[in-house]
Amino acid sequence: MINKWIYRTLSEQQIETQSKLAEELSISPVLAQLLVQRDILTFDDARSFFRPDLANLHDPFLMADMDKAVERLTKAMRHNEKILIYGDYDVDGTTSVSLVYKFLKQFYSNVDFYIPDRYNEGYGISIQGIDYAATNDFKLVIALDCGIKAVEKVKYATSVGVDFVICDHHTPDATLPPAVAVLDPKRDDCNYPYEHLSGCGVGFKLMQAFTIVNNIDFAQLVPLMELLALSIASDIVPITGENRILAFYGLKQINSNPSIGLKSILDVCGLTDKEISISDIVFKIGPRINASGRMKLASEAVQLLVSSNPVFAKEKSDTINEYNNDRKDLDKNITDEAIALIASDERFIARRSIVVHKPDWHKGVIGIVASRLSEEYYKPSIVLTNSNGLASGSARSVPGFDIYKAIDSCRDLLENFGGHMYAAGLSMKEENILPFTERFEKFVFENILEEQTYPQIDIDAVLEFKDITPKFFRVLKQFGPFGPGNMKPVFVSKKVFDYGTSRLVGKEQEHLKLELVDSSSENVINGIAFRMHEYNDHLKALNPLDICYTLEENNFNGNTSIQLMIRDIKIDGQV
Secondary structure, three states, X not given: OOOEEXXXXXXXXXXXXXXXXXXXXXXXXXXXXXXXXXXOOOHHXXXXXXXXXXXXXXXXXXXXXXXXXXXXXXXXXHOOOEEEEEEOOOHHHHHHHHHHHHHHHOOOOOEEEEOOOOOOOOOOOOHHHHHHHHHOOEEEEEEEOOOOOOHHHHHHHHHOOOEEEEEOOOOOOOOXXXXXXXXXXOOOOOOOOOOOOOHHHHHHHHHHHHHHHXXXXXXXXXXXXXXXXXXXXXXXXXXXXXXXXXXHHHHHHHHHOOOHHHHHHHHHOOOOOOOOOHHHHHHHHHHHHHHHHHHOOOHHHHXXXXXXXXXXXXXXXXXXXXXXXXXXXXXXXXXXXXXXXXXXXOHHHHOOOEEEEOOOOOHHHHHHHHHHHHHHHOOOEEEEEEEOOEEEEEEEOOOOOOHHHHHHOOHHHOOEEEEOOOEEEEEEOHHHHHHHHHHHHHHHHHHOOHHHOOOEEEEOEEOOHHHOOHHHHHHHHOOOXXXXXXXXXXXXXXXEEEOOOOEXXXXXXXXXXXXXXXXXXXXXXXXXXXXXXXHHHHHHOOOOEEEEEEEXXXXXXXXXXXXXXXXXXXXXXXX
């Protein structure tokens, strides 16, 4: 599928701001352009952006019900009540539980944690979990990264003497659960200034509020911010505003003094002594933490993340790494099956969406499979399997399309659903799969924009090779942490040529190792273009290329250099 390049341009007013910023900050016009594109419009804005400061975190008591939540938690500790920290089985859930558990454990021993079994209990607060709390005399449950729709289950919990404080970040329904407190910045009646916190972020705000009320030094929370970085990256929430501050200090903690549990994960990922980025979390660390909940029990991930025993942490991280290897095999096999299913049904060609179902697919990997299908076909995709008498599934979207709204339009056919704009979970009776598929397709067909039906690459700026200097790259690095809302800038350079030393590399000669020049300078710029071997002949004939890319730091044999990570190549005037 051919990518369309979409150039981001500035208005006349924005160009004036760009010029002023470039002068005030003594940076190149291109870097100033990147700031303006991110709504960084003044010197003070730039200072806050480049120098994230914990002092700029919002007052946690601006969140609705925060006073009630802290009061109930403090009361529980004062009366020596048993407290259960309850969370979802994905990375956001397990890091949420780990953060709150580790923090409270410093001051209070009568606390434990609980992660529901994905297969026996399903998503969110379960009857089994409530019964476990009641049977074991837990008087207070702090639910993290789940619970916002658990109205009936919280009613049941109250009836058996269990209080709930809910910390969630998913979109609520009109009726909130009757918990002691419901913390969710997406509540309509919540005036918290930042609504894009992860589940772990909401748990962190509760702990922050607890430190204020109980005169605990905020510094005791700082080591736990490593868990925030894991959750923010893995849950694909915007890395803007408060999340930028939390992710920045979380990465700082990971790179300076990671906990014993996290250090053991870094070791099995092959990331020892490497500067960890958001990308490392998304592609290496997060999948391993997730694998325990996908393949076995997510509680193992929490045991690892809260561990202070290096021997135990090593054993547990090795086990989780094996789970991840098994997960890779499984999701590849199921993806292949799903693609074969789609290829065998000509109805899929005309549809703007994908819904596939097979009763025996492994529930733990269907979210990954849905992601792979949305990437392969560039369509909002839902993958369903059978679990606990229902068809349960995961949904993944394409850029710009709100899949949560699409699913919400079919809510009368569903038993349960929840999620975000780009990812959601759902369950339905098996007989509703067909009517759901038709109605979901109708909504997508009527609401998806044409430009959301094909892949496109947003181009931040045009660069000449003379612009790529060490100073330029030093400032560019300070734009991180990168992620949604602040993606790594994508540049275009036009009419570049092979220096004469570019070559094919890889086991099957499928990659291009590039050494390129342009007309702006004599700079030879190195680059790598994965799986783009088809451009080699064109390149070797000394024909010009237009390339789009991100700038990366390449470390090899102790030498550091700037490298182009090629995203796409166009020739002969392609657009």
